[in-house]
Amino acid sequence: xxxxxESGGGLVKPGGSLRLSCAASGFTFGDYYMKWIRQAxxxxxxxxxxxxxxxxxxxxxxxxxxxxxxxxxxAKNSLYLQMNSxxxxxxxxxxxxxxxxxxxxxxxxxxxx
Amino acid sequence: EIVLTQSPxxxxxxxxxxxxxxxxxxxxxxxxxxxxxxxxxxSPKLLIRYASQSISGVPSRFNGSGSGTEFTLSINSLxxxxxxxxxxxxxxxxxxxxxxxxxxxxx
Numbered sequence: 001x002x003x004x005x006e007s008g009g010g011l012v013k014p015g016g017s018l019r020l021s022c023a024a025s026g027f028t029f030g031d032y033y034m035k036w037i038r039q040a041x042x043x044x045x046x047x048x049x050x051x052x053x054x055x056x057x058x059x060x061x062x063x064x065x066x067x068x069x070x071x072x073x074x075a076k077n078s079l080y081l082q083m084n085s086x087x088x089x090x091x092x093x094x095x096x097x098x099x100x101x102x103x104x105x106x107x108x109x110x111x112x113x
Numbered sequence: 114e115i116v117l118t119q120s121p122x123x124x125x126x127x128x129x130x131x132x133x134x135x136x137x138x139x140x141x142x143x144x145x146x147x148x149x150x151x152x153x154x155x156s157p158k159l160l161i162r163y164a165s166q167s168i169s170g171v172p173s174r175f176n177g178s179g180s181g182t183e184f185t186l187s188i189n190s191l192x193x194x195x196x197x198x199x200x201x202x203x204x205x206x207x208x209x210x211x212x213x214x215x216x217x218x219x220x
Contacts, residue, residue, distance in 0.1 A: 045211040050207060100202060101162070
């Protein structure tokens with residue numbers, strides 16, 4: 001049974017940092033490219049970052065480039081998102097997604113003073 | 114960046130009606146287009162992959178078609194539980210963009 005579980009969200013002040021984690025099971029994690037998708041309250045879905053199956057190829061949305069870092073540990077079946085210099089507009093539910101197919105339940109990040 | 118434009122943004126329909134949602138891409142994406150249903154406080158659920166491929170466990174009233182730049186999601190004989198937001202998503206070119214969403218209300 002496929003499971004994707006995000007953790008690490010919470011309340012942080014503008015300019016602060018958070019590290020999101022995603023634990024995957026039930027599929028061969030190392031065979032899948034992974035991505036982070038976010039959804040601001042009441043809004044649509046926004047692609048944030050992408051990492052290839054090997055971890056060698058990485059892309060970011062312009063809105064987070066230079067502030068967020070995506071990484072993975074295939075030995076631990078885990079995906080990460082280091083978020084620095086957080087802004088109010090980064091407030092969203094963050095989803096960990098395997099290709100297009102497997103989604104987690106999301107973790108809420110709230111950036112507010 | 115490939116822009117996906119869905120229409121309509123909102124539709125109010127009665128049970129047993131047929132609904133069609135369109136997703137247009139700003140350039141050809143082959144069949145690399147997927148459809149999701151999202152209910153409040155839930156993560157998106159995959160309904161259709163690669164434009165027309167069905168997903169195990171998804172009711173047969175959900176059907177997808179199209180290729181290139183124009184795609185449709187059809188819901189036959191709508192049920193009350195189909196009230197949700199629907200999104201298209203392309204994985205042809207990075208960044209993997211989404212349509213803006215279509216909110217379906219059941220009268």
